[in-house]
Amino acid sequence: MIDPTERKGHPDLSLPEAEKRGVYHAIYTRRDIRREFLPDPVPEEVLIRLLKAAHHAPSVGFMQPWNFILIENPAVRQELKRVVDKERKAAAIVFESPRSEKFLSLKVEAILDAPVLIGVTIDPAREGPFVLGRLSDPDTDVYSASCAIMNLWLAARAEGIGMGWVTIFRREDVQGILNLPYHVKPIGLLCLGYVREFPQRPMLETEEWAYRQPLSKHVFVDGWGRQEGPFWDSISKDLDKKDVWPWER
Numbered sequence: 372m373i374d375p376t377e378r379k380g381h382p383d384l385s386l387p388e389a390e391k392r393g394v395y396h397a398i399y400t401r402r403d404i405r406r407e408f409l410p411d412p413v414p415e416e417v418l419i420r421l422l423k424a425a426h427h428a429p430s431v432g433f434m435q436p437w438n439f440i441l442i443e444n445p446a447v448r449q450e451l452k453r454v455v456d457k458e459r460k461a462a463a464i465v466f467e468s469p470r471s472e473k474f475l476s477l478k479v480e481a482i483l484d485a486p487v488l489i490g491v492t493i494d495p496a497r498e499g500p501f502v503l504g505r506l507s508d509p510d511t512d513v514y515s516a517s518c519a520i521m522n523l524w525l526a527a528r529a530e531g532i533g534m535g536w537v538t539i540f541r542r543e544d545v546q547g548i549l550n551l552p553y554h555v556k557p558i559g560l561l562c563l564g565y566v567r568e569f570p571q572r573p574m575l576e577t578e579e580w581a582y583r584q585p586l587s588k589h590v591f592v593d594g595w596g597r598q599e600g601p602f603w604d605s606i607s608k609d610l611d612k613k614d615v616w617p618w619e620r
C-alpha cells in the first residue's frame with residue numbers, strides 16, 4: 372500500500388473531493404434496470420453525452436471496435452423482443468426445477484418498456500488484422516467494447532437514467548434483424564430511460580437468485596488461492612469492511 376506521506380513532493384492529481392465522491396457514488400448506486408422505466412423521453416443532447424462517454428472508453432491498440440445502433444423503428448424493437456423471448460425460454464432449460472421456473476419468472480429485459488434501445492456491436496476487423504495488443508488475445512475487442520458499455524452505464528447513472536444490459540439472444544438472430552455483416556458481433560442490447568429510483572441491491576439479490584460475495588474470497592497475493600503473508604494479513608482485514616462509502620451494499 373502506498374503511504375500517503377511517500378507522495379510528498381509529487382503533484383496531487385486526485386479529483387476534488389466532491390467530484391471523487393461523485394465517481395464512487397455512480398459506481399455504487401448503478402443498477403441493472405429492467406423495470407419501471409418512466410415514459411419521459413431522453414433528450415438528444417443527453418443521449419449524445421452518453422454515447423460520447425462510451426466512445427471515450429479505452430480500447431486495445433485504440434481500435435475502438437464498437438458501433439452503437441440506435442433503434443428507432445418499433446417493428447425492429449418487436450423483432451428483437453421476439454428473439455430475446457425465444458432465447459429466454461431456451462436458457463431456462465439448463466436449470467433444474469424449481470430454479471428453471473424461478474428463472475422464467477425473473478424479468479431479464481426491458482426491450483419494449485425502455486424509451487431508448489441501443490444495440491452495441493464489435494467489429495473485430497476494425498483497424499485491420501494486426502491491431503496492437505490484440506495478437507496475443509483475440510478477446511480484447513470484447514474487453515474494449517465492454518469498457519465502452521460500462522462508461523455509458525455510469526454516465527447514465529450520473530444523468531439519473533437507468534440502464535439494463537441484455538445479452539440473452541442468439542448472435543445470428545440479432546445479426547439478421549440489424550443487418551450486421553457476418554463478422555460483426557452484437558454484444559448487448561441496452562435498454563435506457565429515466566427511473567423513479569435506483570434499487571439499493573441488484574435485482575437478482577432481492578429475488579434471492581444470487582448474492583454479492585465477500586471481496587476477500589476473490590483477492591489473492593502472488594498466485595491463485597494464496598492468502599497469506601504480511602501483505603495479505605495487512606490488507607485482508609479491511610476488504611469486507613463497509614464503512615468507506617455510504618452507498619456500499
Ligand SMILES: Cc1cc2nc3c(=O)[nH]c(=O)nc-3n(C[C@H](O)[C@H](O)[C@H](O)COP(=O)(O)O)c2cc1C
Nearest residue numbers: 401402403478479480536537538539572573574575
Ligand atoms: C455482460 C453482462 C450481460 C448481462 N446480461 C443481462 C441480461 O441479458 N439480462 C439481465 O437481466 N441482466 C443482464 N445483466 C445484468 C446482471 O444481471 C447484473 O449486472 C447483476 O445481476 C448485478 O446487478 P447490478 O448490475 O444491479 O449491480 C448483464 C450484465 C453484464 C455485465
